Amino acid sequence: MAVFTEVSEAQADDLMQSLNLGKLTALRGIEGGIENTNYFATTSQGEYVLTLFERLTKEQLPFYLFLMKHLAGRGIPVPDPAANRDGDILHTVSGKPAAVVNKLAGKSQLQPQAVHAAAVGDMLARMHLAGADFNRSQPNLRGLPWWNETVPVVLPHLDEAQAALLRSELAFQNHIAASSAYSALPRGPVHADLFRDNVMFDGEQLTGFFDFYFAGVDTWLFDLAVCLNDWCIDLPSGLHDSERAQAMLKGYAAVRPLSAAERDLLPAMLRAGALRFWISRLWDYHLPREASMLKPHDPTHFERVLRGRIAQPLSL
Ligand SMILES: Nc1ncnc2c1ncn2[C@@H]1O[C@H](COP(=O)(O)OP(=O)(O)O)[C@@H](O)[C@H]1O
Numbered sequence: 001m002a003v004f005t006e007v008s009e010a011q012a013d014d015l016m017q018s019l020n021l022g023k024l025t026a027l028r029g030i031e032g033g034i035e036n037t038n039y040f041a042t043t044s045q046g047e048y049v050l051t052l053f054e055r056l057t058k059e060q061l062p063f064y065l066f067l068m069k070h071l072a073g074r075g076i077p078v079p080d081p082a083a084n085r086d087g088d089i090l091h092t093v094s095g096k097p098a099a100v101v102n103k104l105a106g107k108s109q110l111q112p113q114a115v116h117a118a119a120v121g122d123m124l125a126r127m128h129l130a131g132a133d134f135n136r137s138q139p140n141l142r143g144l145p146w147w148n149e150t151v152p153v154v155l156p157h158l159d160e161a162q163a164a165l166l167r168s169e170l171a172f173q174n175h176i177a178a179s180s181a182y183s184a185l186p187r188g189p190v191h192a193d194l195f196r197d198n199v200m201f202d203g204e205q206l207t208g209f210f211d212f213y214f215a216g217v218d219t220w221l222f223d224l225a226v227c228l229n230d231w232c233i234d235l236p237s238g239l240h241d242s243e244r245a246q247a248m249l250k251g252y253a254a255v256r257p258l259s260a261a262e263r264d265l266l267p268a269m270l271r272a273g274a275l276r277f278w279i280s281r282l283w284d285y286h287l288p289r290e291a292s293m294l295k296p297h298d299p300t301h302f303e304r305v306l307r308g309r310i311a312q313p314l315s316l
């Protein structure tokens with residue numbers, strides 16, 4: 001479940017009315033998600049999602065919320081945070097920072113085909129281009145500095161072979177990040193967590209995507225690698241699916257062709273994407289948050305993905 005903080009109907013009604021979104025008619029806690037408290041709030045005007053942020057601070061949140069607003073304004077199908085009469089889009093509910101966004105149509109496609117992978121590639125490239133002139137900046141808070149901090153914390157929980165892999169991959173990624181080839185990669189705001197459960201489809205039509213709370217400024221190639229590592233990997237084997245990967249790469253490149261430097265570094269970024277989620281899953285698994293009733297994601301999945309990416313680098 002992902003209701004860490006209870007919200008009463010009266011509290012939600014007050015907020016919806018202050019946002020000029022009508023009178024609350026129903027409020028329902030959302031089970032999915034692992035980071036924040038989420039409710040579906042129905043009003044006389046429509047359906048919305050109310051999020052209370054459990055870990056992110058008031059200083060960090062404007063980047064995500066204004067990025068969503070910027071992208072929505074450019075026609076990218078992402079939730080648009082609602083503003084009050086003073087133009088504020090970050091609110092407070094039960095002492096927690098909170099936001100209200102429109103509910104997106106569609107449902108998750110958890111068993112994607114090539115056509116879905118292509119649509120995600122196309123939309124990701126559109127998002128990168130639309131975000132290029134966004135005027136705020138915040139690093140990817142789950143980027144290399146966080147990996148360097150967190151690896152020593154999770155290492156004691158691993159067996160020898162896993163610890164050796166984690167150490168050597170972290171060293172490899174530090175080496176890549178210090179290279180001139182890496183510095184030459186184009187960058188901008190990235191979603192950084194565009195997994196299957198964060199994208200909505202109506203049949204083959206991508207209707208929207210959400211959950212921007214791991215977004216940040218990073219290389220566009222890293223974002224693409226994160227998508228390839230989720231949409232184009234079979235579950236539970238962790239094996240690469242070439243048909244879906246080619247479809248995603250083609251969908252992306254039709255909107256924004258990859259540079260030579262990006263093509264060269266794709267294998268390293270696929271490893272970076274696998275390492276990032278192996279570390280965060282190990283962290284969530286071995287150091288769970290107090291009072292959380294969540295079932296953590298399986299860390300060994302991304303260990304398998306990483307081993308696969310090292311053994312069989314994807315070449316373009
Ligand atoms: N804007 C939205 N439109 C439709 N459904 C949403 C929207 N935002 C969140 N959801 C629903 O809420 C669930 C949890 O949201 P998510 O952002 O993944 O939570 P968390 O940040 O806690 O991981 C999603 O799986 C989805 O079902």
Ligand SMILES: N[C@@H](CCOP(=O)(O)O)C(=O)O
Binds near residue numbers: 033035197211277281
């Ligand atoms: N996609 C990540 C976990 C982040 O969870 P989300 O529900 O906020 O997308 C993973 O699979 O490890």
